Amino acid sequence: MRQLVREAPAALPAVLRAPLAMTAALATAVLVALGILHFHDSGLTGIDAAVLPSIDGVQPPWRYVALVFDFGGEPVGSTILVALIAVVCFVVHRVRAAVVTVLGVVVAVAVTTAVKPIVGRTIHGEFLSYPSGHTALATALALVIGLVVADRLELGRVAAVVLVVGLALLAGVAMGWAEVALGAHYPTDAVGGFCAALAAVPATAWLVDRVAERL
Numbered sequence: 172m173r174q175l176v177r178e179a180p181a182a183l184p185a186v187l188r189a190p191l192a193m194t195a196a197l198a199t200a201v202l203v204a205l206g207i208l209h210f211h212d213s214g215l216t217g218i219d220a221a222v223l224p225s226i227d228g229v230q231p232p233w234r235y236v237a238l239v240f241d242f243g244g245e246p247v248g249s250t251i252l253v254a255l256i257a258v259v260c261f262v263v264h265r266v267r268a269a270v271v272t273v274l275g276v277v278v279a280v281a282v283t284t285a286v287k288p289i290v291g292r293t294i295h296g297e298f299l300s301y302p303s304g305h306t307a308l309a310t311a312l313a314l315v316i317g318l319v320v321a322d323r324l325e326l327g328r329v330a331a332v333v334l335v336v337g338l339a340l341l342a343g344v345a346m347g348w349a350e351v352a353l354g355a356h357y358p359t360d361a362v363g364g365f366c367a368a369l370a371a372v373p374a375t376a377w378l379v380d381r382v383a384e385r386l
Contacts (some may be wrong), residue, residue, distance in 0.1 A: 172280040175177070175349075176260065179264065179265065179266040179268075180264075180265060180267065180268075181267065181322070181377035181380050181382065181384075182265075182267035182268050182318065182321055182358075182376035182377075182379045182380050183318065183377050183379075183380055184318065184321060184322040184331065184372060185374075186321075186326070186327065186328045186331050186333050187295065187318065187321065187328070187332065187335065188331045188337075188377070190331075191332075191335070191373040192234075192373065193293045194336065194369055194373070195235050195369055195370045195373045195374060196365045196370075198365075198366035198367075198369035199345040199366070199370045200368055201362070201363075202286070202302065202348065202366040202370065205301070205302075205359050205362060205363050205366075206286060206289070206290040206301060206302075206363065208359075209290060209292045209301055209357075209359060210291065210292070211290070211291040211292065211302075212293075213292065213293045213294070213296070214294045215357065217359075218358065218359055218360055219357040219358050222358055223351065223357065223358055223385060226282045226351055226380045227354055228353050228354035229352040229353075231313060233352060234350075234353070236237070236329055237348070237349040237350075237353050238349075238353070240345055240346055240348075240349035241305065241346075241350065241353055241355075241356050243305075243308075243309060243346070244304065244305030244306075244309060244346060244350075246302075246307050248306055249270075249276070252312060253273060253276055253312070255317070256272045256312055256315060256316065257269040257272040258274055258337065260272055260315075260319060263319075263323075263386070265319050266336045267376075267379050267380060267383055268315060268318065268319045271318075271334065271375055271376045271378050272315045273316055273338070273381050274375050274379065275311045275315055275368075275371060275372040275375045275376065276308055276311045276312065276337065278371040278374075278375050279307040279308065279310070279311040279367050279368040279371040279372060280307055280308055280311075281301045282302075282305050282307070282367045282370070282371055283303065283304040283307045283364055283367050284304060286301070286302055286367070287299040287300070287301065287302070288364075290302075292357075292360070294354075294356065295354070298344075298355075300355075300356050300357060301359070301360045301363050302358075302360055302361075302362075302363025302364040302366070303346075303347065303350050303355075303356045303360040303361045303363065303364030304364060305346050305349075305350050305355075306343055306347045306350060306357075306360075306361045306363075306365050306368075307340040307364035307365070307367045307368045308346075308362030308368075308374075309345065309346035310339050310342050310343040310346070310365050310367075310368035310369065311362065311368040311372050312340070312342065313341065313342035313343070313373065314335060314339045314368060314369070314372040314373070315372065316338060316374065317335035317336075317337075317338040317339060320333060320334060320338075321335055324342045324344050326336070332350050339365070339368070339369065340365075343365035346361070346364075347361025347362070347364070347365065348351075350372045353380055375376050
C-alpha cells in the first residue's frame, strides 16, 4: 500500500499548484472578510438583502429540486457521494485523489463547523449559518473531480484552471442555491462555504502529496 500511494499520480497536478495556491489565498481572504462583515449578524442585511426578498424559501416544484441537492450534503447523502468518488478514484489508480476525496471534505466541512460559532451569524433566530457546510462539501467534491480529470487529460495550466474552478463553481452555485431556496442559508453563507472548500482542498491535496513522497 505504501508503494502504491508513493507511485500514484499527484493529487495536486504541478500545473495547478501555483494557480490554486493563489485562489486559496483569495478564498481565505473572502471567507474572513465576509465573516467580519456578518459577525453576530442576524437577518437579511447588505448584499443578501439586495438579492433575496425573504428567507421563506421556494415553493414546489423547485423546492423538490432543492431537496435533492440538499440530500447530497446530509450525512447519508454525503457519505454515499464521498464513498462513490473515492472508490472511482481508487479504481482508476488515483490513490492520492481517493485520500483527498475523504480528507478534503473532512477539512472543508471542519472549517465551516469551526467558523460558525466564531462568526455567530444566525438564521431563523437561533441556527448558526455562516459559512454553509453543504456548499463547502459540494465544492470540495467538485474540486477533487476537476483535479483528477485535468490531470488525466494532461491539460495545460489555463485549461486546467478553467476546468477545476468551473466545476467547483457549478457545484457551489447548485448547492448554494438549494440551501438558500430552502431557507437554510443566506447567499453570502454559500459564498463562504464555497471559499472554505477552495482554501481547504488544494492545501489538503498538497499535504497528501508531500506525505506520499516521504513514504
